[in-house]
Amino acid sequence: MGIRLSFKHVSLRKKLILTSIACLVLPAIGMLYTTSVYSKVIIREHTLGKARQSLMIAQSQVEAILEEMVSISNFVQFDPEIKTLLEEAKESPVAARQLTTRLEQIAGEKRDLRLTLLTRDGRAYSDYSFYDFEPQLFFREDWFSRAEHLTAFETLFLGGLDNYLPPLYPEQKYVYMTARALTETVNKPPFAYLMVSRTENTVRELFAGMEEDVFLLDENNRIISNRNPDLIGDRFENVLPREVPASPEIIQIDGENQLFLSLPLRFSGWKLVSVAPYEQLTGKLNGMYQTMLILQAMFAIGFLLALTYLLRRFTKPVLALGETAKKVESGDLSVRSNIRGPDEIGRLGRSFDFMLDRIQQILTQVEMEQELKRQAEMAMLQAQVHPHFLFNVLNSIRLKLLMKGDEETALVVGSLSSLLRASLSKQDEFALLYAEIETAKQYTDLMKFTTRFPIETRWQIEADPFTVTVPRFILQPIIENAYKHGFSRSGGLISIEATQTAGSSLKITVEDNGLGMTPETLEELKKRLNYQKRDLIEQMAVGERISSAGIGLFNVYSRLRLLYGERFEMDIQSEYGRRTSVELLLPIENTGEDDHHV
Numbered sequence: 001m002g003i004r005l006s007f008k009h010v011s012l013r014k015k016l017i018l019t020s021i022a023c024l025v026l027p028a029i030g031m032l033y034t035t036s037v038y039s040k041v042i043i044r045e046h047t048l049g050k051a052r053q054s055l056m057i058a059q060s061q062v063e064a065i066l067e068e069m070v071s072i073s074n075f076v077q078f079d080p081e082i083k084t085l086l087e088e089a090k091e092s093p094v095a096a097r098q099l100t101t102r103l104e105q106i107a108g109e110k111r112d113l114r115l116t117l118l119t120r121d122g123r124a125y126s127d128y129s130f131y132d133f134e135p136q137l138f139f140r141e142d143w144f145s146r147a148e149h150l151t152a153f154e155t156l157f158l159g160g161l162d163n164y165l166p167p168l169y170p171e172q173k174y175v176y177m178t179a180r181a182l183t184e185t186v187n188k189p190p191f192a193y194l195m196v197s198r199t200e201n202t203v204r205e206l207f208a209g210m211e212e213d214v215f216l217l218d219e220n221n222r223i224i225s226n227r228n229p230d231l232i233g234d235r236f237e238n239v240l241p242r243e244v245p246a247s248p249e250i251i252q253i254d255g256e257n258q259l260f261l262s263l264p265l266r267f268s269g270w271k272l273v274s275v276a277p278y279e280q281l282t283g284k285l286n287g288m289y290q291t292m293l294i295l296q297a298m299f300a301i302g303f304l305l306a307l308t309y310l311l312r313r314f315t316k317p318v319l320a321l322g323e324t325a326k327k328v329e330s331g332d333l334s335v336r337s338n339i340r341g342p343d344e345i346g347r348l349g350r351s352f353d354f355m356l357d358r359i360q361q362i363l364t365q366v367e368m369e370q371e372l373k374r375q376a377e378m379a380m381l382q383a384q385v386h387p388h389f390l391f392n393v394l395n396s397i398r399l400k401l402l403m404k405g406d407e408e409t410a411l412v413v414g415s416l417s418s419l420l421r422a423s424l425s426k427q428d429e430f431a432l433l434y435a436e437i438e439t440a441k442q443y444t445d446l447m448k449f450t451t452r453f454p455i456e457t458r459w460q461i462e463a464d465p466f467t468v469t470v471p472r473f474i475l476q477p478i479i480e481n482a483y484k485h486g487f488s489r490s491g492g493l494i495s496i497e498a499t500q501t502a503g504s505s506l507k508i509t510v511e512d513n514g515l516g517m518t519p520e521t522l523e524e525l526k527k528r529l530n531y532q533k534r535d536l537i538e539q540m541a542v543g544e545r546i547s548s549a550g551i552g553l554f555n556v557y558s559r560l561r562l563l564y565g566e567r568f569e570m571d572i573q574s575e576y577g578r579r580t581s582v583e584l585l586l587p588i589e590n591t592g593e594d595d596h597h598v
Contacts, residue, residue, distance in 0.1 A: 002293045009472065016311060016315055017311045017315070018310065020311055021304060024300070024303065024304055024307065024569050025300075028296075029143075030301045032193045044571070045403065046343070047250055048259065048261075051212060051248075051259055051261055051274060051276060052248070052261060054210055054211070054212065054274075055212070055261050055263050055274045056263065056274055056513060058155075058206050058207065058210065058214055058274075059263045059265065059272050061206050062203055062206065062216065062265060063265055063266055065176075065198065065202055065203060066157070066176075066265065066266075066267045066268070066270075067266075067267070069113075069176070069178045069196045069198065070109075070155055070178065072113075072196050073155060073180040073194055073196055074108060075106065075178070076103075076106065076115070076117070076182070077152075077182050079102075081102065082099065082102060082117075083182075083184075083191075085098055085099040086099065086117075086125075086191070086192060087118060088328075089123070089125070090121075090123075096125065100125055102240075103115045103117065103125060103126065103127040104127040106127075106372070109272050110198075111545075112169070112198050112199040112201075112202055113196070113198055114126065114127060114165065114196070114197045114198075115127050115194070115195070115196055116135045116137060116138065116194070116195040116196075116197070117193070118135060118139070118192060118193045118194075118195070119191065119192045119193075120189070120190065120192070122136060122139075122392070124136055128165060128168060131167075131354070132165050132168055133164050137164075137386055138193075138195060141370070142378075143156070143158055143179070144193075146179075147179040147181060147193055148181065148190075148193075150179070150180065150181040150190075152183045152185075154180075154268075155178050155179070155180055155268075156178065156179040156180070157176075157177075157178055157218075157267060157268030157269075157270065158177040158178070159164070159174075159176050159177075159216070159218050159222075159224030159225070159268075159270065160174055160200070160218070160222060160223070160224035160232050161177055161197075162174065162175075162177050163199070169199050170201040171201075172200060173200070173229055174199075174203055174224070174225075174229070174232050174233075175197045175198060175199050176197060176198050176200060176201060176203070177195055177196065177198075177199075178196045178199040179193060179194070179195050180196075181193055182194055183266075195212070200224070200232065203216055203225045204225055204227060204229070207225075207226070207227050208227065208368070210274075211276055212259075212274035213227065213274065213275045213276060214226070214227070214272060214273070214274045215236060215272070215273045215274075215275070216270060216271075216272055217236055217270060217271050217272075217273055218268070218270050219268065219269035219270065219271070220234055221233075221235070221237065222234070222236070223235070223236055223239070224371075236273065248260065248261050248262075253570055256277055257277070258275050258276065258277060259274075259275070259390065260274075260275055261273070261274045263314040279360070317337075317339045317341070317349060320337055320339060321337050321339055321349055321352065324337035324352070325352075337352055337353055338353070339352075339353075361540055394539070407540075429471055429472065429563075430470065430471055430472065431469060431470065431471075431472045432465060432466060432469055432470075433461075433463060433464075433465040433466075433468045433469070433470050433498065433506075434465035434466055435472075436470050436472060436473075436474065437461065437465060437475070437496075437498075439472075439473070439475070440476050440479055440496070441457075441459075441478060443476045443479060443480070444457045444479060444494075447479075447480075451483065451487070451491075453487060453489075453490050453492075454491040454492035455487055455491050455492055455493070455494060456491075456492075456493045456494070457493075457494050457496070458493060458494070458495045458496070459496050460495070460496070460497045460498075461497075461498045462497070462499040462500070463498045463500040463506055464500070465498075468506060468588060470506065470508075470586065471559060471560065471563060474508075474559070474560065475496065475508070475510070476583070477552030477553065477555055477556050478510045478511075478552065478553065478556060479494060479496070479510060479580050480552055481552045481553055481582075482494050482510065482512040482580065485515065485517075485580075486513075486514020486515050486580055487514045487515070489515065490514075492512060492513045493512065494510065494511070494512045495509070495510070495511045495512070496510050497509045497511075501585075503523045504587070504588045505585050505586060505587055505588060506584075506585075506586045506587075506588055507583065507585055507586075508583070508586070509581060509582070509583070509584075510581070510582045511581040511582075512579065512580055513578065513579050514579070515576070515577065516574045516575050516576045516577055516578050516579055516580050517574040517576060518576045519576070522572065522574050525553070525572065526572060528554060528577075529554060529557045529572070531551065553572070553582065556570075556584075557570050560584070560586065564586065564587060567587040568584075568585065568586060568587070569581070569584075570583070570584055570585075570586040571583040571585075
């Protein structure tokens with residue numbers, strides 16, 4: 001409570017500075033903490049994924065080696081030629097030689113792959129010389145008793161065995177071996193035993209380029225391959241000074257964090273285990289994270305200092321303006337803040353300084369504006385001319401012209417009077433087709449009087465002009481467009497047709513044989529007229545300006561589209577140098593018993 005009261009009496013300037021600092025520091029601390037937590041999780045997941053991917057690659061390669069050995073065993077077991085040669089080799093040295101050759105062919109070009117075939121009667125066949133190793137010694141091995149009890153489709157996997165061919169592989173201490181009992185049927189005893197072996201370095205070479213220390217363990221957790229050959233044959237628990245953890249796990253060995261991963265192999269119950277220093281795997285990522293953290297802290301401190309300085313500088317005019325306001329409040333109206341500048345504070349100080357001086361000016365300006373407004377209203381009233389006065393004057397001129405016998409000019413004045421009356425008088429949106437045609441005829445009479453070239457107008461009205469109503473002033477803009485653009489260089493003919501179609505629609509066609517439009521102009525005009533009702537309303541709401549070319553057609557199209565929507569159609573056809581045709585298709589609706597309008 002005391003803190004809130006003390007903060008209440010702090011100046012606006014200090015409040016602004018303290019609030020800005022708090023708004024910067026608190027989110028920065030939260031962001032740094034959140035970034036630290038999530039960065040550690042991301043680094044751990046990234047490191048774990050990378051180590052798992054590396055171990056999976058080694059897993060697939062080791063499984064490929066073992067699968068190749070199993071495939072060779074399957075091939076020998078189901079090869080009828082080998083079974084035949086084994087029977088013949090009892091009596092025939094040639095068959096024995098052929099059997100040895102066959103084993104050499106199966107081994108192929110793999111230098112570390114060796115095949116041994118032992119029969120139950122003690123005979124032996126191999127793809128290596130008996131001078132290097134006597135195959136019958138396999139009968140004395142401890143593991144051979146397990147091979148004797150194998151079924152037809154079982155394979156015995158052996159790893160970490162001493163190299164039984166030191167003359168062939170003097171640098172290799174260990175080999176892998178698979179043993180298979182060859183039988184004709186399930187119930188019969190095996191007729192031979194097949195041993196397939198490969199040197200241990202075949203697997204060890206796969207671990208050479210890996211960052212992790214990878215171990216190949218048998219089903220008893222005995223090491224059968226590692227980059228350090230001295231560890232082969234030892235139990236993994238002796239290398240890892242703790243119980244084997246679940247995979248994956250980060251464990252501590254000799255005070256260092258180690259990433260432990262384990263993946264099983266598809267064959268033999270063996271598995272791959274990798275142990276890698278966690279800090280070594282995450283060294284680069286941790287370095288990047290720490291560098292980023294230091295940079296963020298430096299930027300935050302620098303920004304905090306700059307913010308404090310700028311806030312003090314920016315709020316200094318506010319402090320001065322507050323002091324000036326206190327003096328004005330005490331009654332000293334002559335004091336001024338003298339604060340100037342292009343920003344809001346400068347404008348506020350300037351306005352505050354000139355506030356008292358401008359009060360009288362504002363009152364005087366208001367009085368002057370009221371006087372000017374009254375004068376403008378009076379001038380507008382004086383400038384207004386009653387429409388009836390204008391029509392009476394035109395009729396008087398027409399009568400005098402008739403009295404003088406100038407019927408042609410009198411006809412033009414009468415047409416002008418009627419056209420002005422129709423334009424200025426307040427009437428409904430709709431008018432009879434007859435009235436619309438009369439208005440258009442009055443316009444053509446006036447145009448005959450003003451145009452340089454003779455232009456003939458032909459009317460063909462097949463619809464009933466006294467029962468059909470149309471929106472007012474839809475013909476005059478189209479006819480005006482024909483006069484203005486079609487006959488600017490020569491005379492011609494304008495044809496106006498009005499027919500009622502079978503679908504209760506009114507079809508109005510205005511066609512001229514004037515200059516016409518180029519295809520490009522026609523296409524541009526059609527694009528401009530290609531508006532929906534909603535587009536027209538939005539266009540009119542924003543006050544979009546329309547090009548002067550075709551403005552009469554656009555006004556007619558806009559009115560009719562707003563009135564009828566999709567029920568209204570306008571079609572414009574033109575051939576440059578020959579003709580232009582504007583066709584309107586309006587719906588006819590029955591609004592009353594005797595009232596039909598479009």
